[in-house]
Amino acid sequence: MSLFLYLILLISEHHATTHCAPPNSSEGKVTTCNLPKQNATLYKMSSINADFAFNLYRRVTAETSDRNIFFSPVSISAALAMLSFGAGSRTQTQILEVMGFNLTDTPVAEIQQGFQHLICSLNFPKKELELKMGSALFIGKQLKPLKKFLDDVKSLYETDIFSTDFSNISSAQQEINCHVEKQTKGKIVGLIPDLKLHTIMVMVNYVHFKAQWANPFHPSKTEDSSSFFVDKITTVQVPMMHQMEQYYHLVDTELNCTVLQMDYTKNALALLVLPKEGQMEWVEATISSKTLKKWNHLLQKRWVDLFVPKFSISATYDLGTMLLKMGLEDAFAENADFPGFTEDTDLKLSYAAHKAGLHLGEEGTEDIVNPEIGFLGKFETTLQPIIRFDKPFLLMILEKSTRSILFLGKVVNPIEV
Incomplete structure (x- = not known):
């Protein structure tokens, strides 16, 4: 079986003149997430996630040293952490070690709790800053996902889960693309142009970010x-x-x-x-x-x-190729172990994609003083x-x-x- 993982995030805008599509109906829903206090895990994670970001950057620049580079490290880390949550044995260890975690120093449960705090902190409403990290899982109707996994990814990663008929490729593709378009306020349209045959699960991760300069350029x-x-x-x-x-x-x-x-x-x-x-x-x-x-x-x-x-900058990466070179091998191999996802066996990661973009401008209109x-x-x-x-x-x-x-x-x- 093949698990298609897409790590996608929103193009960020800094223009006050940007007009986004109307918010989707899920915005404003009551969340059970309470803003956590700073703790040792969250503090330690910031350094580990930063070093993973720079290691991944070095892998990207080795492939494209003379081109623009742009990606969202926190988005990738959160998606990999969620993937590790459904993994077992060596597959889980590889994922977390590639991310930079030492499982002797930081137990898996502590890592999961740390990401729950991180996502909750990032998503906690802030005046004058639009910042939202989100995830969605589209699971084939023929699969039997474990209830504990569904409950945990909802509570830990604030993830929307959809039962999807992947036997109807065009319908499944439209469902995923429409969800991403709504969640990113119309910034990402037609995310998946050609959904692959035999897909049984798609994971989407996105970040929406919009902010104004403290000192806008005139x-x-x-x-x-x-x-x-x-x-x-x-x-x-x-x-x-x-x-x-x-x-x-x-x-x-x-x-x-x-x-x-x-x-x-x-x-x-x-x-x-x-x-x-x-x-x-x-x-x-x-x-x-x-x-x-x-x-x-x-x-x-x-x-x-x-x-x-x-300027504007954007990039799309075959993240799977880079993660393989960083040591994440088992997740893509026949011996992949994902017992936490579903009762079904022979589940492996087939593809990991990442797309990011940003516009950096003066921020403001002619009448800003x-x-x-x-x-x-x-x-x-x-x-x-x-x-x-x-x-x-x-x-x-x-x-x-x-x-x-x-x-x-x-x-x-x-x-x-």
């Missing part, structure tokens, strides 16, 4: 055409946002890069990492959860003359540091309370489609 300051140096021989023209503002930033002499923190209005931030010329590979090879902790302590708020390109706009002239003549993101840089978006990396990527060419 559109009148955006340069319509500015040079971005893709490499030594390639230059492209991009809209370049410009602002004189106070930002947390630092120069990391060990990693040979400049780090800038751009805050959103509520509970989220973006980290932009600009390596010095020729140092991108060194930064990529070295960055870790310890690096993030170091930066968090060393970042200082100062005035900056900032230039950031306005930037509180610093009247003071720009006073600072333009002083020796403020000038930071221009006009060559390849790394991008991270983090949720503050859990220190989760929502998105991780590299902008090599901001006009690449």
